[in-house]
Amino acid sequence: MSESASFHNLRIQIAGLNMQNPTMLASGILGVSAETLKAVAEAGAGAVVTKSIGLKPSSGYPNPTVIQVECGFLNAVGLPNPGIHKFVKEIRKLRDIGVPIIVSVFGFSPEEYAETSSLAIEAGASAIELNLSCPHVKGTGAEIGQDPNMVKLMVKSVKDRIDKPVFAKLTPNIAHITELAEAAASAGADAITAINTVKAMAIDVETFKPILANKFGGLSGAAIKPIAVRCVYEIYDAVNVPIIGCGGIRNWRDAVEFMLAGASAVQIGSAIAFEGFSIFRSICDGIETYLKRKGFRSVSEIIGLAHKK
């Protein structure tokens, strides 16, 4: 039995998934092995999202793949993964995890997204999060996800194949993220995850070289939080599906800010480097105290409150 933090007024339902609290592990963070995902669930996460999995195995990029910048991390890991045919074994080990398992999926075609998603669901995934937003791999992620028509196509192909919830994780590297959200929602996405990292770069002045092996990467952490909050706020106005906020969340205050902007849940990634696994429980504690202080009975009451005229 999982010891997922259970605060009665923190329970939330997203696209039919019941979560004990609105915190999730963000994709790309830790989620390769079943045992680490279980450790994260035990630490109090309301749901876990795996690393992005494709149809075929991939090694990702050489190092440096994750580096420190002033206000967060810059990464270009390159979607390393064992491929869905091997990863199903890890998914099967998660039967007793006690929280929803969301498998993040990427592909190079609608068929690949659909096939990978379908195998993940067969193995026991509770939902699929489509990576339509990785900023540093050619032919997938943001390259697909910057085009609303492609977003529609990918979401639809997966929705046609599986009958579990499908989340679309969107890229902020576009002028109007609402167009992507509308495309995803119109194709049947059950929720929108916003945002993935912001495309960025760092160059070392002593050696004159880009530091990331891939040169470009995605920026996460504090720097992107205001961008993410703005995206969530805009998406909330644009579509009628639940939103999962992601980007630079490090404490309960950040989580509440995303929920006020319109997020029904939040994902946590980079901040684990600072706060460790206990971040899930401490964010839940903080939200609960906040709800009491402000006189709310349930966390669902604060979703989108910043939009109230």
Next chain:
Amino acid sequence: MRLLDWRIKNNVMRIVEIKRVKPENPHVKTIFFRDESCSLAEPGQFIMIWIPGVDEIPLSLSYTSQDGLSSVTVARVGEATRALTSLKTGDLIGVRGPFGSGFKIAGESALIIGGGTGMAPLMMLIDKLVEKGIEATIIEGAENVNKLIFMDRLKDLSESKGVNILFTTEDGSYGSKGLATELAEKMLRQRRFNIIYTCGPERMIRRAYELANLYSTDFQASLERYMRCAIGICGSCVIGRYRVCRDGPVFDAVKIKDIEKYLGKLKYNERGEIVPI
């Protein structure tokens, strides 16, 4: 509202100049550089070294001193280590770290079992044990005499501090013939040690762990896995529920018990596939 600092001090990459390159044997070199954070590392901690334009790899520190000088000791095994060992005094590298938790000094008598470049983190530990006056018996094993390292540093400790140092090679070209763990077992049959410290090929570490259990000896081992972020978020270096970069690289007997099924047997590779060691 207090703004949170999103920097991990040691994780900010510093560009440092190579001060000296010392060949240890035909395959292994020790590379010295000056970096304050590294010089404050505890034995067993590791750093990420960026060879600009080539790769970034994890390496244990093999030496630190109060004047800021530090070193890593690296064997030429692949493209990155080939590039690193070809660098000369004055060349620039990037360093992040030190990271992880190192060896914890415990007990009055220590048996140190090192295999190949696994001696690197142990060498720093040995310096500290000697400094603290803890009785240390050192077994260094390698395939042959050309793969032994730190022979001058160890011989010096043996002469000046009376530290008991034993070399063993698989082909018998230096010291006794056989595996480091075979020699260790001989010693354990004769006398008690409070603790075994080890680093090297993981199958050797597994055998050392079995010996520690057999002879009721405390145990700490430095483990290695494919590494990317070094700060506990990417998940590349997991063994069971632990992250080598954050929960290790030095693991004690209690933690190793949790990952027994992997030790010396299985690992996740850079794709996240479980493969035999």
